[in-house]
Amino acid sequence: MLSAKRAGRQLHGGRITYAVLIVFTAGSLFPLVWTAVAASRNSSRLAQTPPPFWFGSNLFKNLEIAWTDANMGTALLNTTIVAGSIAAGTVLFSTLAGFAFAKLRFRFKNLLLLLVIGTMMVPPQLSVVPLYMLIAELSWTDQLQSVILPTLVSAFGVFFMRQYLIEALPTELIEAARVDGGSSWRVVWHVVFPAARPAMAVLGMLTFVLAWNDFFWPIIALTQNGNPTVQVALTGLGRGYIPDQSVIMAGALLGTLPLLIAFVVFGRHIVGGIMQGAVKG
Amino acid sequence: MASDAPAAAPSKGEEGAAPRGQADGVADGRRRARRSRRYRLDVKWSPYAFVAPFFVFFLAFGLFPLLYTGWASLHRVELTAPTDMEWVGLRNFSRLLEDEFFWNALKNTVTIGLISTVPQLLIALGIAHLLNYRLRGSMFFRVVALTPYATSVAAATLVFVLLFGRDYGMINWALGLAGIDNIDWQNGEWTSQLAVSTIVIWRWTGYNALIYLAAMQAIPHDLYESAALDGASRLQQFIHVTVPSLRPTILFTCVVSTIGATQLFGEPLLFNGGAGATGGADHQFQTLGLYLYEQGWVNLHLGRASAIAWAMFLILLVIGAVNWLLARRLSKSA
Numbered sequence: 001m002l003s004a005k006r007a008g009r010q011l012h013g014g015r016i017t018y019a020v021l022i023v024f025t026a027g028s029l030f031p032l033v034w035t036a037v038a039a040s041r042n043s044s045r046l047a048q049t050p051p052p053f054w055f056g057s058n059l060f061k062n063l064e065i066a067w068t069d070a071n072m073g074t075a076l077l078n079t080t081i082v083a084g085s086i087a088a089g090t091v092l093f094s095t096l097a098g099f100a101f102a103k104l105r106f107r108f109k110n111l112l113l114l115l116v117i118g119t120m121m122v123p124p125q126l127s128v129v130p131l132y133m134l135i136a137e138l139s140w141t142d143q144l145q146s147v148i149l150p151t152l153v154s155a156f157g158v159f160f161m162r163q164y165l166i167e168a169l170p171t172e173l174i175e176a177a178r179v180d181g182g183s184s185w186r187v188v189w190h191v192v193f194p195a196a197r198p199a200m201a202v203l204g205m206l207t208f209v210l211a212w213n214d215f216f217w218p219i220i221a222l223t224q225n226g227n228p229t230v231q232v233a234l235t236g237l238g239r240g241y242i243p244d245q246s247v248i249m250a251g252a253l254l255g256t257l258p259l260l261i262a263f264v265v266f267g268r269h270i271v272g273g274i275m276q277g278a279v280k281g
Numbered sequence: 282m283a284s285d286a287p288a289a290a291p292s293k294g295e296e297g298a299a300p301r302g303q304a305d306g307v308a309d310g311r312r313r314a315r316r317s318r319r320y321r322l323d324v325k326w327s328p329y330a331f332v333a334p335f336f337v338f339f340l341a342f343g344l345f346p347l348l349y350t351g352w353a354s355l356h357r358v359e360l361t362a363p364t365d366m367e368w369v370g371l372r373n374f375s376r377l378l379e380d381e382f383f384w385n386a387l388k389n390t391v392t393i394g395l396i397s398t399v400p401q402l403l404i405a406l407g408i409a410h411l412l413n414y415r416l417r418g419s420m421f422f423r424v425v426a427l428t429p430y431a432t433s434v435a436a437a438t439l440v441f442v443l444l445f446g447r448d449y450g451m452i453n454w455a456l457g458l459a460g461i462d463n464i465d466w467q468n469g470e471w472t473s474q475l476a477v478s479t480i481v482i483w484r485w486t487g488y489n490a491l492i493y494l495a496a497m498q499a500i501p502h503d504l505y506e507s508a509a510l511d512g513a514s515r516l517q518q519f520i521h522v523t524v525p526s527l528r529p530t531i532l533f534t535c536v537v538s539t540i541g542a543t544q545l546f547g548e549p550l551l552f553n554g555g556a557g558a559t560g561g562a563d564h565q566f567q568t569l570g571l572y573l574y575e576q577g578w579v580n581l582h583l584g585r586a587s588a589i590a591w592a593m594f595l596i597l598l599v600i601g602a603v604n605w606l607l608a609r610r611l612s613k614s615a
Contacts, residue, residue, distance in 0.1 A: 013414035021411055025425045028487055031440045032428060034451070038443060046443070051451045093338070096331040106328035112336070119343055121601060123544050125573055126594050127346030129353055129587045132577075133363040134346075150342040153335045181316070184327035213433035215547040216570070220578060231547075234435035238442070238551040245443060252436040259431040267424035274427070274488065275495035 032256065038249035039063070046245045062250035070242055071224065072254045075233035080258075082148055082229055083211035089152040090207045091200050098161025099192045103174060113162075119155040124216055132220055142226035147218045151211065157203055164199035165192070202273030205266060212259055230255040354587035361581060373588035383589070385564055386572040387596075389474065393549075393568065394542030397478035401486050402534055406527075408486070409493035410519060423494075426487030434547035437480055442552060445476045467552065470565040477566050480548045485541070489534050496530035497523060528611055536604050543597055546570030569593050 013021075040059035041052050067073045100106070101113050131150055140146040169192060177187045193200075218229045224236030234255050237248045263270065354373050356366040377383045412422060429437070444451050445466040453463045466476045500523065508518050524531075545568045549560045558575035560567025567575070569589060577586030 011414055013411065013416045017411045017414055017416070021408070021416070021422050024408055024487075025422060027483070028425055028429050031437065031444065031483065032432065034444070035436070035440050038440075047449050049449055050454050051449060093334040097335040100328040100331035104328040104331070106325075109328075112332060116335070119339060121540070121597065122343065122347060123540070123590075123593060123597060125544060125546075125570060125590045126350050127343065128573075129358075129577060129583050129590065130346035130349035131342065132360075133349075133353075133583070136363055149338070152342075153338040155339070158335055181320075184323050184331075188331075209431060213431075215434050216544075220574075231433055231435045234433070234439060235551065238435065238439050238554065240554065248439055249443070252439045256432050256436045260428065263424060263428060263431050267427070268420055271420070271423045271427060271491060274491050275498075 032260070035249050035253050035256070039246055039253045041246050043244045043246050058246060059250070062244075062247050063254060065242070065244075065247050066237075066251040066254055070237055070247065070251050071228055071233050072230070072251050075228045075230045076254065076258070078144060078227060079212055079230040079255075082144055083208045085148045086151050086211040087204045087208040089148075090154045090157045091204045093153045094157030094161045094203060095192065095196050095200055096188065097158045098163075098165055099169070099188065099196070101158065101162040102165040103169060103171060116155045116158050120159065128217060128220055131217070135221055140221075142222055144227065146221040147214070147229065150217065151214065154207065157207065160203055161196065161199060165196060168199070169195040202269065202276065205262075205270050206273055208262075209259060209270070350587045350590050353584055354591050356584045358583040358587075359581050360578065360583055363583060366584075369584065373585050374592075376585065377588055377592060382564060382567070382572060383569075383592075386560075386567050386569045389560070389564075389566055390543060390545065390568045390570075393474050393478050393481075393545060393566065394539065396475065397481035397545075398535070398538045398542055400478075401482045402489060402531070402538065404482070405486050405489035405534075406493055406524075406531075408490040409497055410523065412490065412494050413497045423491060426490055428487070429484045430488045432484065434480075434484070435551060437484055438548050438551040441476065441480045441483075442554065445479075467554075468562060468565075470563070473552070473561055473566040477545075477548050477552050480552070481542075481545070485538070489538070492534055493527060493530060496527050500526045529608075532604065532608050532611070536601070539600050539604075540597060543593060543600070544570050546574065550574070569596075 036059070037052055037055055038046060039062050041056040042058050042062075045052055045056065097116075101109065101116075127150075135141055135146040173191050173195070174187055177191050182190070213231065214229075215231045215235075218232050219235050222228050222232045224232060224241060228236065234251055237251045242248065353366070355368065355370060357369050357373075358366050408426065412419065412426075416422065445453075447453065447463055447465045447467065450466075452466075456464065464472055466472045504522050504526070505518055508522050513521060549566045549568050549571050550558060552566065553559065553561060558567075558571050558579050560571050570593070573586050573589040573593070576582050576589060
């Protein structure tokens with residue numbers, strides 16, 4: 001009876017459902033595929049009508065030019081360092097703070113939590129001017145810490161981990177560890193981290209994607225010729241640093257490919273993470 | 282961070298050193314007292330240690346800049362000499378009110394915000410409804426729906442600049458097949474805004490669809506059953522069961538999309554190609570975020586840029602308040 005009930009809602013998709021979804025899927029993929037098509041041509045072919053629909057033979061040549069002349073090699077390395085550090089920092093600090101907000105008692109807890117939630121609304125534009133003054137004062141322009149440190153913690157992350165740990169971490173488990181004479185740090189290491197691991201993985205992946213694609217602050221703090229991230233290098237390309245359109249597309253492809261590969265590998269988990277975050281948020 | 286070190290370190294040392302078997306009652310009692318005092322200190326202070334890293338970074342890179350932006354907005358500050366600040370009171374703000382480019386940017390931000398957010402959320406709702414059917418390859422559809430979200434603003438905009446090209450772009454070529462003359466997407470007012478909105482729609486529709494899908498899967502099945510018993514068609518079920526159940530989620534996506542639209546920056550910056558941060562020859566797609574950047578980092582007026590930042594913040598607060606009132610009315614009427 002129960003299974004019949006469930007099946008009642010989970011109707012099979014009809015032909016029209018599939019047709020619409022396939023059109024939507026094609027629309028989602030087309031600009032990405034065409035990036036690769038354009039990157040495999042040359043600029044004179046891109047200045048003809050009709051535009052190319054299939055791959056040419058210039059892909060590796062264009063990728064090589066983008067890699068060296070447009071600084072994409074340095075940019076990819078830098079972005080990996082930046083996004084990796086931000087993801088690691090966000091996961092660690094969010095888990096610690098999220099645990100405290102979910103399970104521990106301390107004064108000003110609610111006030112501090114309100115502060116965390118309030119900061120989720122503050123747009124990044126509101127802090128760029130002083131941040132720029134700060135890194136100019138410290139001579140951090142074109143150094144990676146100037147883009148890592150300001151985004152190393154995230155209010156969303158704290159809130160996300162708190163919501164997860166409230167349910168996923170039984171209070172008895174903490175108490176049991178405490179009765180054995182464990183300090184808070186032992187509790188964190190042996191009880192909180194293992195319980196939080198799935199949410200930590202999701203938060204890490206989402207943060208990595210966001211940090212990889214972060215745009216506004218990096219193009220202010222870093223420069224094309226100095227120490228660019230991928231987005232800074234692509235902005236340089238878009239502003240005519242190298243006027244060859246097929247090289248620009250090769251750069252765009254290089255900057256997107258690592259995340260696309262990650263999506264192919266971890267796609268299921270990233271989708272699950274976003275959907276899970278949506279229900280809780 | 283310093284406060285937690287004394288609490289944590291001794292407990293480690295003690296474990297190994299605790300002598301077993303030598304029953305020394307006095308020392309034992311003292312140790313127990315010491316241990317319980319340490320325990321109390323630990324319980325009392327460790328929560329602060331756990332939240333400290335977040336708040337240290339937040340104070341340094343979040344709250345301080347926020348307040349300092351307010352302070353800087355009351356000064357004349359040049360990018361070339363950011364430490365030379367000259368007090369000008371509210372002049373940066375009063376200038377803004379008379380500044381046609383500011384109003385133009387505000388108008389463009391609202392227009393682009395509307396023509397990107399409304400279709401995006403409507404399409405996402407429809408797609409989510411379809412994804413909620415039992416499908417073959419459902420995970421494939423979901424992952425692919427998310428690939429535009431993985432594409433950066435910069436990469437996406439660079440491709441769309443080519444696709445929207447006036448002479449050789451694929452979109453004009455396709456329209457040409459239908460007998461429509463080449464459109465100069467970049468230089469027209471509404472065409473450029475439509476093109477910029479297209480990039481936003483492309484990047485965010487799948488993401489929002491997944492959020493709606495998650496909420497749809499949480500709707501109890503009995504609701505549909507009783508609706509079906511009352512003779513509601515599938516479309517009626519969608520309108521009378523799905524949409525009302527999704528109300529909080531729809532509101533949530535509206536808030537998030539509105540915040541994103543208010544800050545729109547990368548798409549209009551790069552849609553302009555090499556021509557600086559004007560948002561087109563006639564500023565036809567210059568948004569507030571872009572205008573802030575132009576004032577601060579092209580015209581080198583950090584004080585005015587700060588004033589624009591605060592104006593954006595005020596707009597967000599107004600939007601937040603409207604949303605909150607709306608949510609309250611909705612939940613009352615529900």
